[in-house]
Amino acid sequence: MNVKNYLSKGHDFLITVKAPGKLYIAGEYAVVETGYPAILVALNQFVTVTVQESNDYGSIYSKQYQENSLFWKREGNNMVFDNRDNPFHYILSAIRLTESYAQLLGKQMKCYHLKIDSELDSPDGKKYGLGSSAAVTVATIKALCRFYQLSISKDQLFKLAAIAHLDIQGNGSLGDIAASVYGGWIAYRSFDRKWLRSARHQLSLKKLISVAWPQLQIELLTPPKNLKLLIGWTGSPASTSHLVDAVGVKIAENKAGYQHFLHESKACLKRMIKGFQSQSLLLIQKEIRYNRKLLQTLGNLSNVQIETPLLRQLCESAEQSHGAAKTSGAGGGDCGIVVIEQQIDTHDLLDSWEKAGIEQLDLHVHQVID
Incomplete structure (x- = not known):
């Protein structure tokens, strides 16, 4: 069965969430260093994720991401793929992490159809640089938390999405995740990623998203009216x-x-x-x-x-x-x-x-x- 057709037949119990894209206003490059500030905005262009429970098999569908470029390089004679610009890898990372968290809370795993619709990467292939990988990570986690009936705060959502995103990208500040979670104008200071790598071996995921992360600061800003x-x-x-x-x-x-x-x-x-x-x-x-x-x-x-x-x-x-x-x-x-x-x-x-x-x-x- 084609998931696109399945999700369009009017079935009940669809869960639909959205996460906004972002733009950096200032502080780029420096913000990748621990504790350095940047200012970002969330924009009214979204990634929408829909979840529908399935009895037999699960699927992931997106008309925007079905044909996505892959980058690779040579290490010796080996072909090594760079997945950091491929949204599907962020979706899969978000799924893995959210389901790990759900299992820690005693939830039974289910099959489901996941549909992603992005306004951030247009159907004709235009990429505006609005943070689609961050938004799709946030929206996927948010949708699955609702699907598994997990109550999480914005702070916990940020931390889950930051971990899932970092697992794929490896570098970056995660400011785009913050903008997608908190919205509006924000001042963001990046957390200590070395601490996070170490803490992941020492703390449970449940504990990790509850404790304070060193140097992380997220402050909502109000712009001048003019x-x-x-x-x-x-x-x-x-x-x-x-x-x-x-x-x-x-x-x-x-x-x-x-x-x-x-x-x-x-x-x-x-x-x-x-x-x-x-x-x-x-x-x-x-x-x-x-x-x-x-x-x-x-x-x-x-x-x-x-x-x-x-x-x-x-x-x-x-x-x-x-x-x-x-x-x-x-x-x-x-x-x-x-x-x-x-x-x-x-x-x-x-x-x-x-x-x-x-x-x-x-x-x-x-x-x-x-």
């Missing part, structure tokens, strides 16, 4: 995992330069967070501009193109309209963000984007209610 966020997509998808790897290799050769970048990024983000706390758009914009310069410096330091020519054009045109702009996330393509005053007319800016081949993404910040 702040407007614009998002531009350059039409060139980028792989966060591969960019973070590439920067990591190069910065090992220039530790002093990297430490300076980390120090300045932390100071910049602390000031930017104060801008949110004091409702100062001007302070936020000032630090957005400084964070852009820091990322440009990191790109030069690591010989990795973080700000592509089209992203540079996006930023410069925004500055001409009195907005503060920068790359979002790992750069190398994907999106740029603009923080601008609500009252400013942005028609000329958006016209210049359209002429340059930059697509405005008509997205808004999403607040997670439940």
